[in-house]
Amino acid sequence: MTPHGSAVPPPVTVVMEAAELWLPRLMGGVEQRLTGAVSAHGEALGGDAGATLEAGGKRLRPMLVLLCAGPDAGAAAIRAASAVELVHMATLVHDDVLDEAPIRRGRPTVLASSGRERATAVGDLLLSRAFAELVDGDHAGAELDRALGAGRRVAMLATASVALARGELAQRHDAFDLSISPDRYLERCRLKTARLFECACVIGRDDPGADQELAAFGREIGLAFQLLDDVLDVSGPVDRTGKARGTDLLDGTVTLPLIIAREHDPGLAQLDLRSLDESSAAAVCDRIAATSALEQVRDGAQRRVELAKRILAKAPIDAEQRELLSLVADGVVERYS
C-alpha cells in the first residue's frame, strides 16, 4: 500500500526518449525547482531532503503534469509539476516517520525520537513549500490569467493533498481488519494514490477543456499503479521492489490480493496479522500467491489501463500527447513484468 518503490521503472525512460525534443528540457526545469526548493532550506533540512529528492526518483507525477500541459508548457506548469512532486515527497517523509523506531530499555532512543520529530517537520516544510511553488512570483505584478490560474491550481492541489491525508487515515482506521471489502479498499486507493495522479493530469493546463477526460485518465492509471504496487508487495521480486515481501501485512494493511485470496483460502481470513514476523509474512505471501489472487489483481490493473486509454482517445488533446500518455499508462502495468 506504499505508492512508491525504489527502482526506476522503464516508462519514464521510454517516454523521455519519445519526447526528447521537449520533455527532458521541461523535466530539467522541474528538477531545478525541486533542488532549489530543498537547498533554500539547506541548513534546516540537512541530509533529509536530499535523500528524499533521491527517493522520489521516478518523477512519474511531474512527468504527467508536463505531458498533459504539452510542449508549450511554461513556467506555471513547471512550478505545478514541482508542487505535485513536493506533496508526494512530503507523504514519503511522513510515511518514514513510522519506519525508524528503535527502542531502548522500553523507551524510544533520543535518536529515534528526534528522527521522528525531524521527519514530521521536514514533511510539513515540503508540504508548505508545495503551495508556495504555485504562487511563486504571482503576488508581484501578476496578471489576471496567471492569478486566476494560481488560485485554481492551489484549490486542486489542496483537494488532492486533503484526499491523501484522508486516505492515510482510512488506512489506519482499517489496519489489521481482515474483513474489509474490495470497495472500501478501492476507496482508500482513490484517496491515497489516485487523487494526486488525477490532480497531476490537470493542474499544469491552462485550458480546462480536457480536464474531465484527463482527470479520469489520471484516476484510472493511479488506481492501476496502486493495484500493481500491492501485487508487488506480495510477489516481489525483492531485488526490484527494494523492500521485503509482506511489508503491508506487517503494517496491518490489508490489500486486494489478500481480500481476493481469502475467498479461495478461507484460513487466510483467520490470520492474526499482529503476530506476524518477516518470515511468517513471507509465508502468507506464498499462500496468497498460491491462489489466483495476484493474476486477478494484475488483470484488474490491466483493465484500468485499457479504460484509461479509451478515455484518452476521446480527450481533446494533441495526437502526440495522447501517444505519450498511452506510453505512460502501459508503463504503469509493465513494471517488473
Add this chain to the structure above:
Amino acid sequence: MTPHGSAVPPPVTVVMEAAELWLPRLMGGVEQRLTGAVSAHGEALGGDAGATLEAGGKRLRPMLVLLCAGPDAGAAAIRAASAVELVHMATLVHDDVLDEAPIRRGRPTVLASSGRERATAVGDLLLSRAFAELVDGDHAGAELDRALGAGRRVAMLATASVALARGELAQRHDAFDLSISPDRYLERCRLKTARLFECACVIGRDDPGADQELAAFGREIGLAFQLLDDVLDVSGPVDRTGKARGTDLLDGTVTLPLIIAREHDPGLAQLDLRSLDESSAAAVCDRIAATSALEQVRDGAQRRVELAKRILAKAPIDAEQRELLSLVADGVVERYS
C-alpha cells in the same frame, strides 16, 4: 517553547467586549468555517480534530487577522483567519505526535503507533485544508482583485508555514544543547512563533499600505508571546498553564530563562538534560527562578510590547484598530501576571 497553553487568557475577552459591535460576529464566522472544515472530514478525522478545535481555544491569531482587517472585513478575511488558525492547529496536532508513546515489551503498542500515524495524517489534512480555505470559491468566476488577493495570501501563509517547520527543525537541531546563544534562541522564536503572528497581521487586509508596520507589530508581539510562554514553563502556576513546570527541559528545549540563568549559576551550564525526570526538572526550574532570569525575560517581553505599540502608532490604520491591537499587545504580557 510550545506557543500555546490550555487556559484562556484575558485579552481575547477584553478585546471582544471592546469591539462588541463587529468582532464577535466576525469571530463567529471564523468559528463556523473551522467547524465546517473539520466536519467536512468527520468520518476521517473523528474525535481528533474536535479535540484540536477545543485545544486551540484562544483564537488569538484569527482575532489578529480580523482586527487588522477591520470592521469591514469580508469573506476573504474570515477565510484567511480560519486558514491561519488551521495552520496553528496542524502544528498542535503534529506536536502531539510525540506525546503519546506508550511502549509494551520493547515495542510501541498498536494504539500508540496508530495514534502517531493518525496524528501525522490529521495534521497534514489540517495544513492542506488551510490552503484550501484561501482559495475556496475563487476558482469559479473569480474576479481580478479576489484572485490576485488569494495568490498573495497563499504566498504569505506558505511562507509562515515553511518558517514554522524550519523553527521546529532548528529546535530539534538544538535539543539538549546548553550552549546555544540568545540570538540563536530568538531566531528560533521568530521562525516558530513570530512569523505566523506576522502573517496574521497582514493576510486579511486588502490594502497593503500598512503591511510593513503591521507585520513588525505582529513579529514583536509574537516574540513577546513566546518569551512569556517560556517564562511560564519555568514559573508556572501549573493550574493556569495546564502543564507541569519544566516541560521544555524534559524535551531538551533550552530557552532564554535557562540561557540567562546559566550566566548567574554556572552549574546550570553543566546539567545533563537527558537525565532529568519530572521532579529534578522542577528543581532546575527553582534554580532558574532563584536567579534574576525570569524577571529579565519578562522585562524583555514587556519591552517588545512597548516597541510593538510604538510601531502601531505610526501605522496608517484607524484609531479604533490601533486601540484594539494595543489591548491585544498588553494582554500578551499580562497573562497570569
